[in-house]
Amino acid sequence: MSCTIGPPSFPxxxxxxxxxxxxxxxxxxxxxxxxxxxxxxxxxxxxxxxKPMGMLGEYALxxxxxxxxxxxxxxxxxxxxxxxxxxxxxxxxxxxxxxxxVLIFGAGGGVGSHLCQMVKNQGxxxxxxxxNDPKRLMESPLNxxxxxxxxxxxxxxxxxEWQENPFDVIFDxxxxxxxxxxxxxxxxxxxxIKPGNKGGRYLTTTPDNPWFELHTVVAMFSTFxxxxxxxxxxxxxxxxxxxxxxxxxxxxxSNDVVVKRTLKLAADEKLVPCIxxxxxFPFTNEGVRDAFRLQESRHAKGKVVIKxxxx
Amino acid sequence: MVQTSPIPQAAFxxxxxxxxxxxxxxAICTSYGNNFDDILSIQNGIATPTLDDKPPSGFKNGxxxxxxxxxxxxxxxxxxxxxxxxxxxxxxxxHMIIYSYVCIYLIATxxxxxxxx
Numbered sequence: 143m144s145c146t147i148g149p150p151s152f153p154x155x156x157x158x159x160x161x162x163x164x165x166x167x168x169x170x171x172x173x174x175x176x177x178x179x180x181x182x183x184x185x186x187x188x189x190x191x192x193k194p195m196g197m198l199g200e201y202a203l204x205x206x207x208x209x210x211x212x213x214x215x216x217x218x219x220x221x222x223x224x225x226x227x228x229x230x231x232x233x234x235x236x237x238x239x240x241x242x243x244v245l246i247f248g249a250g251g252g253v254g255s256h257l258c259q260m261v262k263n264q265g266x267x268x269x270x271x272x273x274n275d276p277k278r279l280m281e282s283p284l285n286x287x288x289x290x291x292x293x294x295x296x297x298x299x300x301x302x303e304w305q306e307n308p309f310d311v312i313f314d315x316x317x318x319x320x321x322x323x324x325x326x327x328x329x330x331x332x333x334x335i336k337p338g339n340k341g342g343r344y345l346t347t348t349p350d351n352p353w354f355e356l357h358t359v360v361a362m363f364s365t366f367x368x369x370x371x372x373x374x375x376x377x378x379x380x381x382x383x384x385x386x387x388x389x390x391x392x393x394x395x396s397n398d399v400v401v402k403r404t405l406k407l408a409a410d411e412k413l414v415p416c417i418x419x420x421x422x423f424p425f426t427n428e429g430v431r432d433a434f435r436l437q438e439s440r441h442a443k444g445k446v447v448i449k450x451x452x453x
Numbered sequence: 454m455v456q457t458s459p460i461p462q463a464a465f466x467x468x469x470x471x472x473x474x475x476x477x478x479x480a481i482c483t484s485y486g487n488n489f490d491d492i493l494s495i496q497n498g499i500a501t502p503t504l505d506d507k508p509p510s511g512f513k514n515g516x517x518x519x520x521x522x523x524x525x526x527x528x529x530x531x532x533x534x535x536x537x538x539x540x541x542x543x544x545x546x547x548h549m550i551i552y553s554y555v556c557i558y559l560i561a562t563x564x565x566x567x568x569x570x
Contacts, residue, residue, distance in 0.1 A: 153481045155499070156529050162518030165473060168504055180516060188518075195532065196502070197523050199479025203502045206514040218521035226524040252526065352527070355536040367556055374563050389567040392560055422522060430480050431489040434533070437525040438487060446525040453521055 156434075157198030157448070158190025159226035161218040165201070178206060185212045185453070187225035189394075189401060198430065198448065210401045213409035218453055219422045220408065220415030223252065223445035228413060229404045230347065231256030234313060234391060237345055240265035243307065245297070245334065247272045248315030249279050249286065252445040253347065255416035257313060258284040263412055270304070272297050272316075275443055283414035298322050298334055305332035312386065314346040316440070320373060320388065321350060327384050335386045338377055342386030352440065366390070416444035425450045473517075477501045485535025492533070 163185055167178040180186060188209030196202055212221040230253045238244065244261045248254045249271030261269050262285060269286050271279040276289035290297060297304070297319075312319060312335050323344070326333055336342030349365050356362050373388035407413040423433040425448060437446045479499040486492050504517055531537055 153483045155479045156482050156493075156533060157480065157523040157525070158529060159524040159526060160518070160520055161522045162520040164516060165519050166504055166517035168514065168516065178514075178516065185521075186516075186518065190528075195529075197520060199499060200477040200520060201473065201501045202518055202520050203504075203506065203515040204518055206516045209516075219524075222522040222524035226526055252524075348527075353536075357536075357538075362556055367559055370560065370563060374567070387567070390560060390563060392557075392564060425478075425480075425495065427493075427495050430495060431493055433525055434489045434493060434530060437527070438530045440527070448523045448525070450520045450523060 160197040161187045161221035187221040223415040227252030228256040235260035238264040242310040243268040245309045246313045304334040317348040317352040338382040338387040344386040418442045422447040422449035
């Protein structure tokens with residue numbers, strides 16, 4: 143069992159978001175009189191519980207509270223991608239209002255690829271993306287209205303149209319956009335996002351430095367708590383006329399509501415699972431290592447998926 | 454009794470009480486780091502999880518699946534790197550747990566307030 147507990151108890155089996163076939167279900171909970179809602183043979187997708195580990199083997203234990211049956215027509219690779227990043231994209235898209243103009247930093251990654259689709263579904267009038275492959279962002283199924291390569295174009299200063307007609311919402315999935323907005327404000331140059339008092343919202347799922355390290359409580363405080371609280375309060379109280387409302391979004395509910403919703407959206411063809419074209423990676427030494435290398439690079443185009451077994 | 458399925462593949466050679474092999478193939482990480490060639494490999498003979506296993510912390514209502522596909526996320530690499538081991542590892546001390554819960558509470562409150570305002 144040490145293989146599924148995880149670090150610092152080594153060795154452990156990594157991998158948290160999974161699709162598989164049910165081979166054993168728990169017996170009826172006699173105290174509650176509840177039977178397991180799944181049956182042997184069901185194809186299910188499950189998000190990790192607590193920590194991302196224990197899934198990258200031929201068999202795995204999943205938490206029945208955070209999974210659901212995969213609808214017909216969705217591949218196992220697609221289901222694994224959906225239950226992970228697709229789900230986060232669905233949650234984030236709930237912050238969108240009809241007619242919003244939306245900019246997504248990190249639009250080409252796992253979450254971004256699904257979020258681009260979802261903000262359109264939610265009625266956004268204009269969706270722009272920032273990544274290292276803007277062409278892909280403007281193709282189906284992402285269908286952004288405009289996209290730039292962050293290595294060639296500065297999103298904050300180089301696109302005149304964005305300054306003339308600022309965004310209602312910025313999703314920062316790559317980290318570091320808020321300090322740039324502050325810099326813009328200080329230089330008194332036109333902002334690419336509306337201020338909070340005019341409906342501007344800034345939502346992020348990562349600290350400014352996505353390669354953060356946390357070894358102490360102080361580091362936890364200075365990386366997550368202090369910046370997010372300070373920005374949250376100041377953007378609503380002190381600088382609501384110049385900065386958008388800041389929110390750090392934790393998008394990992396511990397129930398199956400969003401899992402069901404995400405899989406249903408895919409079954410209804412409103413959300414297409416996006417998998418990096420280098421994958422799915424084979425379940426071999428090289429395959430697994432390559433998959434982790436790609437994930438570590440933070441330059442995946444969609445979700446990094448490892449195919450463990452055929453259906 | 455636990456309900457189990459017939460296992461069609463050669464890897465499943467039967468085990469006590471069910472026809473699922475007690476051993477399986479799995480990816481194994483042996484230490485913290487990002488040199489994946491050294492720390493990450495596929496190994497045979499790993500104990501197959503069972504419904505009787507003591508589940509990992511925060512994990513309940515376990516169900517056993519035959520894995521088809523696994524999607525990676527930034528958290529997979531971060532946990533493996535050891536850069537957050539004091540918070541995402543196994544050995545916590547008491548004040549670390551308390552502070553972690555306070556942090557989670559504050560961020561959750563932030564989200565709730567955000568929606569309310």
